[in-house]
Amino acid sequence: xxxxxxxxxxxxxxxxxxxxxxxxxxxxxxxxxxxxxxxxxxxxxxxxxxxxxxxxxxxxxxxxxxxxxxxxxxxxxxxxxxxxxxxxxxxxxxxxxxxxxxxxxxxxxxxxxxxxxxxxxxxxxxxxxxxxxxxxxxxxxxxxxxxxxxxxxxxxxxxxxxxxxxxxxxxxxxxxxxxxxxxxxxxxxxxxxxxxxxxxxxxxxxxxxxxxxxxxxxxxxxxxxxxxxxxxxxxxxxxxxxxxxxxxxxxxxxxxxxxxxxxxxxxxxxxxxxxxxxxxxxxxxxxxxxxxxxxxxxxxxxxxxxxxxxxxxxxxxxxxxxxxxxxxxxxxxxxxxxxxxxxxxxxxxxxxxxxxxxxxxxxxxxxxxxxxxxxxxxxxxxx
Amino acid sequence: xxxxxxxxxxxxxxxxxxxxxxxxxxxxxxxxxxxxxxxxxxxxxxxxxxxxxxxxxxxxxxxxxxxxxxxxxxxxxxxxxxxxxxxxxxxxxxxxxxxxxxxxxxxxxxxxxxxxxxxxxxxxxxxxxxxxxxxxxxxxxxxxxxxxxxxxxxxxxxxxxxxxxxxxxxxxxxxxxxxxxxxxxxxxxxxxxxxxxxxxxxxxxxxxxxxxxxxxxxxxxxxxxxxxxxxxxxxxxxxxxxxxxxxxxxxxxxxxxxxxxxxxxxxxxxxxxxxxxxxxxxxxxxxxxxxxxxxxxxxxxxxxxxxxxxxxxxxxxxxxxxxxxxxxxxxxxx
Numbered sequence: 048x049x050x051x052x053x054x055x056x057x058x059x060x061x062x063x064x065x066x067x068x069x070x071x072x073x074x075x076x077x078x079x080x081x082x083x084x085x086x087x088x089x090x091x092x093x094x095x096x097x098x099x100x101x102x103x104x105x106x107x108x109x110x111x112x113x114x115x116x117x118x119x120x121x122x123x124x125x126x127x128x129x130x131x132x133x134x135x136x137x138x139x140x141x142x143x144x145x146x147x148x149x150x151x152x153x154x155x156x157x158x159x160x161x162x163x164x165x166x167x168x169x170x171x172x173x174x175x176x177x178x179x180x181x182x183x184x185x186x187x188x189x190x191x192x193x194x195x196x197x198x199x200x201x202x203x204x205x206x207x208x209x210x211x212x213x214x215x216x217x218x219x220x221x222x223x224x225x226x227x228x229x230x231x232x233x234x235x236x237x238x239x240x241x242x243x244x245x246x247x248x249x250x251x252x253x254x255x256x257x258x259x260x261x262x263x264x265x266x267x268x269x270x271x272x273x274x275x276x277x278x279x280x281x282x283x284x285x286x287x288x289x290x291x292x293x294x295x296x297x298x299x300x301x302x303x304x305x306x307x308x309x310x311x312x313x314x315x316x317x318x319x320x321x322x323x324x325x326x327x328x329x330x331x332x333x334x335x336x337x338x339x340x341x342x343x344x345x346x347x348x349x350x351x352x353x354x355x356x357x358x359x360x361x362x363x364x365x366x367x368x369x370x371x372x373x374x375x376x377x378x379x380x381x382x383x384x385x386x387x388x389x390x391x392x393x394x395x396x397x398x399x400x401x402x403x404x405x406x407x408x409x410x411x412x413x414x415x416x417x418x419x420x421x422x423x424x425x426x427x428x429x430x
Numbered sequence: 431x432x433x434x435x436x437x438x439x440x441x442x443x444x445x446x447x448x449x450x451x452x453x454x455x456x457x458x459x460x461x462x463x464x465x466x467x468x469x470x471x472x473x474x475x476x477x478x479x480x481x482x483x484x485x486x487x488x489x490x491x492x493x494x495x496x497x498x499x500x501x502x503x504x505x506x507x508x509x510x511x512x513x514x515x516x517x518x519x520x521x522x523x524x525x526x527x528x529x530x531x532x533x534x535x536x537x538x539x540x541x542x543x544x545x546x547x548x549x550x551x552x553x554x555x556x557x558x559x560x561x562x563x564x565x566x567x568x569x570x571x572x573x574x575x576x577x578x579x580x581x582x583x584x585x586x587x588x589x590x591x592x593x594x595x596x597x598x599x600x601x602x603x604x605x606x607x608x609x610x611x612x613x614x615x616x617x618x619x620x621x622x623x624x625x626x627x628x629x630x631x632x633x634x635x636x637x638x639x640x641x642x643x644x645x646x647x648x649x650x651x652x653x654x655x656x657x658x659x660x661x662x663x664x665x666x667x668x669x670x671x672x673x674x675x676x677x678x679x680x681x682x683x684x685x686x687x688x689x690x691x692x693x694x695x696x697x698x699x700x701x702x703x704x705x706x707x708x709x710x711x712x713x714x715x716x717x718x719x720x721x722x723x724x725x726x727x728x729x730x731x732x733x734x735x736x737x738x739x740x741x742x743x744x745x746x747x748x749x750x751x752x753x754x755x756x757x758x759x760x761x762x763x764x
Binding site: 049052053055056057059060063064067068264265266268269270271272273274275427428429430 | 496499500501502503520521524525527529531533534535536537538539540544547548549551552553554580596
């Protein structure tokens with residue numbers, strides 16, 4: 048009974064302090080807001096809007112339509128017109144453009160004769176992702192050429208169909224994402240991952256700072272001289288932060304839906320349950336962090352020590368299956384890995400918690416192990 | 431002023447101390463790495479007394495208090511607080527002590543009443559008693575008008591009174607105060623000591639650390655600490671009496687010259703100028719302190735009126751530290 052009263056008193060105190068701490072309060076809202084907007088727009092694994100230039104020596108309707116079709120794919124943006132292939136090569140060398148399209152003076156004639164590769168694609172191969180994207184684009188034919196040809200005569204159409212056009216839409220990412228992300232917008236697949244990344248950063252730091260700040264201000268010395276128990280203190284610190292985490296999930300989801308049209312195909316209840324487990328796991332990590340850190344700066348450093356592998360090895364940055372096996376082992380230990388799987392499953396694939404619940408248990412295990420370590424490490428002493 | 435020291439007794443049977451001692455420490459030591467902060471300290475504090483820890487910064491006062499509160503583990507030695515061993519019964523001790531830290535340690539971003547309510551719950555004060563007790567404390571410590579004020583905006587004196595009310599809120603049997611008057615002006619210090627005597631009258635034992643001589647003089651008994659060692663202990667007056675006739679005062683028209691001459695004189699331990707007077711402490715081996723000083727002045731060709739004076743705590747303090755330096759010098763010479 049006394050224990051519950053003390054727990055409640057600590058929670059009440061934390062809420063009051065949070066209410067008056069405008070900086071922290073702003074951080075709760077601003078961190079997800081800013082991070083989501085920046086990352087959502089910036090992290091883009093689809094190659095789009097590569098800078099391109101064209102050298103059109105043909106100057107015919109056919110060549111202009113080819114250019115228009117390429118532009119429509121949005122894979123490239125035309126930023127200039129070169130006087131000839133030499134100038135295009137120079138621009139690529141200087142890095143002014145990544146892609147150059149050379150349309151020779153006899154382009155229209157070649158197309159009508161049905162010759163292969165009537166135009167040429169110059170690609171900056173020094174960036175493998177650019178190279179890959181544009182080379183894929185080069186393997187496909189452009190429907191627009193066919194359409195243009197149709198209006199002329201059937202024979203030309205046939206030849207045009209057989210032609211290996213130099214430019215077309217990339218097809219492999221499209222195929223892969225067709226079910227879940229037909230518009231190939233990265234943000235849709237990034238947001239469920241970002242949800243976990245943002246929570247990892249704020250939650251670990253929040254509890255770590257909550258304890259370390261008391262240490263720095265000297266109030267911890269007062270607190271540990273009272274009959275308050277370690278578990279009461281720790282739980283009292285965690286509970287208000289859970290509320291903060293849930294608020295952040297809501298902010299991110301709302302923004303994700305509003306800005307990036309992220310679909311919510313599964314149940315929100317499932318997502319919040321998964322989120323709750325994930326939040327608690329990260330909060331205990333923050334508490335463990337605070338048993339090592341003597342000041343807020345150290346707490347920050349330790350948070351990053353945890354944050355970086357979380358980002359890199361959780362499958363957020365790189366596909367999990369593509370990682371070396373030892374890296375996967377480490378990844379399996381991190382809460383973010385399991386939450387990523389659940390949030391992607393629930394939001395994008397419409398999975399239910401019973402289908403992907405196997406990722407809940409690692410979070411529960413993480414909480415138990417880390418909390419035990421916290422209770423063993425935190426001493427009501429100063430030495 | 432009524433104090434009820436038996437609040438805990440109503441809930442748990444009182445833990446009877448082995449004797450009339452509130453604190454009993456033997457050979458208490460604490461090392462931080464290679465630094466010995468407290469070195470084989472012996473300490474006995476009788477119940478109901480105000481016991482002072484006098485010593486300069488770094489003499490081990492705070493470390494000792496923290497060991498007695500169970501916040502630091504002793505590297506060696508034992509200590510019993512209210513009859514319980516600090517090494518094994520830290521939690522039980524915590525229920526019966528109050529501790530006012532040297533640095534203000536309540537929440538600056540909460541109001542006065544929020545802080546007190548928090549401490550009251552954490553200290554296990556029954557809900558029924560809470561309101562009455564908090565009102566009583568706010569009234570007694572002049573904080574009634576500051577009830578809803580954010581603590582960070584209080585003055586030094588108000589913060590100190592708030593810290594004291596939080597420390598005595600659960601009516602502890604033993605109160606630890608670590609340099610409680612460091613941040614307040616002289617008038618507030620006087621008032622504060624009046625409050626301490628009230629608390630003491632209620633039966634609470636108080637252990638207070640300080641580096642002010644005037645505060646030390648007010649204590650019932652005193653331990654003088656010097657670089658982690660107990661240098662002297664006893665009631666302030668008796669400590670001063672141990673110096674006997676060793677304090678001499680000189681009234682002279684040329685105090686600076688006289689001071690220089692006396693510094694060089696054999697048998698003179700320290701010379702301090704107080705206005706036109708010189709306050710001199712003479713070596714304990716000297717049989718005739720007044721004679722030593724008179725001779726030294728005459729040899730330097732200076733005039734002055736030499737009289738024997740009443741020793742004070744400051745003299746005790748100086749004598750103790752000089753004695754230590756002499757011992758150290760002798761040891762390094764050998």
